[in-house]
Amino acid sequence: MNIVLATLNAKYIHTSLALRYLKAYAEKDFPQIAIKEFTINDVALNIVSEIYQLHPDVVAFSCYIWNIEETIPVIKMLKQVKPDVKIIIGGPEVSYDIDEWLQRLPGVDFIVYGEGEETFHHLLTEIAADQKYHMVFGIGYLKDGQPVITPPRPKVNLTEIPSPYRDLEDLKGLKNRIVYYECSRGCPFTCSYCLSSIEFGVRYFPMERVKEDLLRLIKAGIKTIKFVDRTFNINRSYAMEVFQFLIDNHRDTIFQFEITADIMRPEVLDYLTEHAPPCIFRFEIGVQSTNDETNAIVKRRQNFQKLTRTVVKIKESGKIDQHLDLIAGLPGEDYQSFRKTFNDVFALKPEELQLGFLKMLRGTEVRKNADQYGYVYMEHAPYEILYNDVLSFDDVIRIKRVEDVLEKYWNAHRMDTTVQYLIAENFDSPFDFFQEFGDYWESKGWRRIGHQLEDLFVRLLQFLKDRNIRNMDVAVGLMKFDYLRGHKYKPRKTWWEFSLDKQEFASIMKKILEQPARMGDKFHGKGWTERELHKHGMIEILPFNLKEYLETGTIKKQKSLLLVTYDPHEKGGTEVFSRLF
Structure with missing residues (x-):
């Protein structure tokens, strides 16, 4: 039986951990499994053609909010050209509202929900043999036009899952891409906007298996490994052992972790600031909001004072880049409150500040309670909010402009010195600088026009002149400084x-x-x-x-x-x- 595991990644540089887990678990009984990774920018016909030429009996797609709408046309077309192929979909996006997905996608034969390794293997066994699909826990399918959803499968024993990175030929193609890895599954927190909160408790892979996997990836020359553990540092001793192992064996590979900063223990911070080589670790820290009322509504426990202590100490070490996340549109946070949240976090001077907008994910509590807070959101993925009872669509549009300019002028690090000077000398707050500039950018129609590096400086200069800022000569001098030092070669x-x-x-x-x-x-x-x-x-x-x-x-x-x-x-x-x- 020929089986194709496929997904559409957001970018070519990304890779799919899920597909490699499914293959590793099933290939002992189904050796003819091929992994095919595409991107959401690929043409649907080209994707279908490539899969079709593999003569598959089964094609399984891994689905997320960033690829589901692009995957649907591929599924429909594939079923048209190969009606007898069994199509399976799985992943977080289709693990909820299963009956709705079955009705919307008649070309799909089965939906795998929840953890997929055991379920996918069992389903393949039934497809190849007795076809007693009602015996397979954790799937949905149509029978006589009616949805059938079998009971959920118990959580898999993580010690029984083979490593997703045993294929040395596969590793050769991953050197210049981002490889995803997990030491654990689950999350101890209950944030109502996050799918991870639905799975209670945290389970860990055996430490020796983790070390073997990581060493194999490092020796294969993988440049970036991103850990997808929801809260990597929740178990201090486990995290410390992994940190120490990576410090001893890194070979200049970069490792990125999602951490909860307000629970980072001082001794862990001290160890990292003393022993971590510069630039091999990156921390992603979800702040989301500094509004205590909002955090209480979404059941998010956060001590911003302790978080600040952690971020500042890490920054002072100069060894670890920090990526801090904000979410606009959380319940109870209006425009002025979000302005304060933005300014609170920008004051920490993270290397990257990502401003995102609340997505009403299927299965989450915030989506179930959307009416309570007046949410109106996109009908299809990514289900981003349009407005709620305290944040109007006008507010959302304006904050979008902040996001756009923030990416171009702060996160890209094209003119850090200039931006910090302008904020300190000419604007009431960081948010006000990005908002005013974002509004100006929109008024000039630049959103619809491409730009080169020089254009970014010229457009900022035009904004500053029209605003008639103080000490214009100083601002221009700093812009020249940032421009010249930002090049690797003489411009x-x-x-x-x-x-x-x-x-x-x-x-x-x-x-x-x-x-x-x-x-x-x-x-x-x-x-x-x-x-x-x-x-x-x-x-x-x-x-x-x-x-x-x-x-x-x-x-x-x-x-x-x-x-x-x-x-x-x-x-x-x-x-x-x-x-x-």
Whole structure:
């Protein structure tokens, strides 16, 4: 029996952990299983053609909110060209409202709900043999046009699930993609907007199996491993053992974890800040809201003071990047409350601040109680809110603009120094900067127009000029600084006209080479020739003391020389040098 396990990932760089679990569990009895991963941007006909040419008897799709609407046309077309194929769907998106999915998708023969390993294997056994589908726990199907949903299957014993990463040929194709891994299943918390809250308790894979898997992935050259454990640090001793193992064996692989920051123990923080190599760990921290009333409504326990302590200590270590999440549209949080939440979290200066919008996921308590809070949301995935009783659609639209500009100007780290200066000197709060700029961006119609890097600087400059900000010359100087230091190689063009003519430029370059020590010992040590400096260096005159500002945050109106070098012989070869002019 030929079996194809398929899914549509959001991006090519993503990979499916679920498909690899299903194959690992079933292949001992069904060796002819192929994994096919596509993306939501692939053409449906191309997907169907590729699957069709494998001559499958069974095709199973893994379904999520990000791919279900793109998967449906594939299912319908596949059934048209191969009516006898058995089509199975599973995953979180179709594990709830099963009767509705069966009626909506008549081309689907079976829905697997809940954990899929044992259920999928049992279902394949019945398809191949007696077809006693009522004996398979954890599935739904139509019989005589009526939905049949069998009882849920007990949770699988995690010690009985084979590793999803035993196939060395498969691993060869994953080196430059994100590999997902889990040490545990379940979540101890009961947040009403999250599917993980439905499964009570946390179960762990054996530590030795986890270490063997991780070492196999590391040795295979996997560059990024993302742990999908809902709260990785809930078990302190387990988390510490994994952290220590990765520190000892990392080989420069990057590991990303979802942690709950307010329960992070001080001794764990101390260990990581002392022993973790720089940049191998990334922490994703779901803050969602700092409104205590909102957190109480969604049954989310959070101590923001302790969370802040953790985030600040990690940031001060300079070793671990932090990605903090917010959710706009939670019950009881209006526009002004969300503004405060945003400002509270932005003040922690995370490397990335992701602003998302509440999605009314199937099976969650918040969806079941939608009427209580006046929710109106999209009928189809991703079920994002349109408005509720305290947040209007106008508010949602405006916060969307904040999200857009936040991604371009903060999370992309194109001009961190400039943004922080503007917020501190010209705007009431971080949220107000992003909101005003987002509104301006929309008013100019830029949302419908593509952009290059230079355009981002030009558009910010236009916004600042129209707003008539204070100390415009300082803002422009910092924008030049951010632009030049943000390149790996000497930029071929700039978004401004240089303040120096050719004669002045040549004179300054000559003085730099005659007295290289004035630019600092590091530049002096380069021993560059005039030709090298012209080829790999850029200079600009700024109207303030850049070095003083970077060190103290104080603006002194003293002209300074900015020199940025792009050394082709050094990793991360962009360096900034400055002195008074």
